[in-house]
Amino acid sequence: MHLFMNEPSRETPVYGEYEVVVLGGGPAGIAAAVAAARAGRSTLLIERYGFLGGMGTAAGVTNFCGLHANVHGDIRQVVHGVADDLLSRIAHLGGLNEPHALFGKTVAQAYDTAAYKIAADDLMLAAGVRVLFHALAAGVAMDEPDRISALFIETKSGRRAVLGEAFIDCSGDGDLAAWAGVRFDKGDGRDSFLYPSTMFRLNGIDPVRAGKAWEVIPQLMLKAQAEGRYVFPRKTPIVRPQKSGIEWRVNLTQIANAEGNAMDGTDADELSEAEMIGRRQIAEVAGFMKEVPGFENSYIVDIAPQVGIRETRRVRGRYTLTESDVLDCASFDDTIGVNGWPLELHLKGDVEFRWPKIPESRGFNHLPYRMTVPETVDNLWIAGRCASMTHEAQSAARVTGACFVMGQAAGTAAHLALSADCAAVDVDVPALQASLESEGAYLGRTW
Known part of the structure; x- marks a missing residue:
């Protein structure tokens, strides 16, 4: 039996050249693409399915978690910006429930998956995002060890190369970052992950x-x-x-x-x-x-069209969000938004929730910009459940609300990096924060 086969070399046609290339059409990818396109950048969003929404649609989650936080006993929405634009479109289609109570400590918000898909399409068109469906990412080309030049994709038209100046990995699995050689961690260190479910x-x-x-x-x-x-x-x-x-x-x-x-x-x-x-x-x-x-x-x-995956790779960034950051409601000078969801650990045979002190605490932690910036590769950002977090912290900040936050920040930061001709790590954080707030995002600096 052959263990390996040599593929013949070939010239790969270029699909297009874009300033910002986003891989993955879940909440992080949606927010990243909209933010970059609204800033005037030519933006391509690549999605493996024929619709957007990520696990929210492909895995049938049908439930927004993490949009709200219990702030000293007052449950309020703490994720805004691009998220509001999507929610209003879903509501206009009659597909959004009122928030419902969970465990007496917070709320979640159910939606209709068909309305989500239609609303996401409309949001992309309104923002000027180019979307390529039915495209599976397959690898990257590097200009230098710290810079990506192209993303290879497999489509029904064959293999193609997408050239880009800035890349945002919203794949959930950290695929793009892994191909680019960025270090990552998987699971709990004992050969297991948060357990998947099929909805x-x-x-x-x-x-x-x-x-x-x-x-x-x-x-x-x-x-x-x-x-x-x-x-x-x-x-x-x-x-x-x-x-x-x-x-x-x-x-x-x-x-x-x-x-x-x-x-x-x-x-x-x-x-x-x-x-x-x-x-x-x-x-x-x-x-x-x-x-x-x-x-x-x-x-x-x-x-659901696919099994719901909660955790695979977690890419190593300039800061790693921890369990204590979530439970102690940590603050960061480089905040890009907040996470109000507790630890939700899907362990063998059960689900364990760990909460900040409620109502004593403000009920949310800041999400630092640095957790979206990988250790290496200057023109790459990571957003969503594959961002830089420990196994425990990821069980909280993997949900929809935090993904919207990270995605919008990454798309905005990519625009600022291109404007300043600088690496992701050198983006002017106060300028990033000001831009996010001007677009309606809540950074959690007052409450």
Whole structure:
């Protein structure tokens, strides 16, 4: 059996040349591309699927987390800017719920995935972003060890090269940074990550009889398991209604490999196996859900297009956000926005939340610009769940709110770096902060 094959050399056609190239169309990529384009930069957003939204649509999350924080007992929205523009478009389409309470400490906000996709398209068109769908990134070309010149992509038209002056890695997996040789960490250091889940939605629910079903489902699970009728992948269920009360989202799967560790979303074989395991678990969970009052006639209306990955690579940056930064509500002089979500650790068999002191604390930590700037490579930024964080801190700042914050800051910083002809690390931070605030972002310097 051959271990390697030599590919013949070839000339790769150039797809285009852009000032800012953004990889990944999740919340970080959306915000980064909009910020750069609004600053007047020619901007290309590259997305592997035929729609935007990242895990929010491709993995069926259907729930914005981290837009709000519990500030001394007062729950308020703390992520603004590009996020507001997207939210207003989703709301205009009738696809945005009012925020709902979680654990009595914060809120999240459900949305319709179809409305999210349409709203994101509209936002791109309004900002002047060029979007390339169905394009899978495959590697980079380097001018020098510290500078990227091109991103290689695979498309239905064949392999292409995208030339750029500034690159923003919003891939979630840190793909672009890894290809560029930037150091990264994976998982908890003990061969495991935050466990993935496959999301699904049920229809046919009686909303009146279902009521606050999320309050009774845990007890029904314990009873069903004690009777030996079901074995659940994890203990803590997250089951909530969508905009229409007849449709609910279910987050109750947990996907492990043969060793019992979380599946690695950067391993092609494990990722493939995870898809089948997730659907198999969904079939079991959906059967149990029919025992919940109001869910007797429920049926699976949608299984997410892909397994929901919470953690893979975390790229090493100029600063690494830590667990204590989150729990102690840390402040940073180079703040680009805030994270108000607690630690949400998807551990073996359960989900563990760790909160700042509520209501004693202000309930959010600053996100420093330095966590979006890699150790090396002058014209690269990292934004989203692959940014520079520890395993524990990433469990908090991987959610939508923080991703919007990092993305908008990275797109704005790329514009400033091009204007000043400087490296990412040398961007004028006060100028960056002033620009972000002028675009409606909240940096958490007053509350």
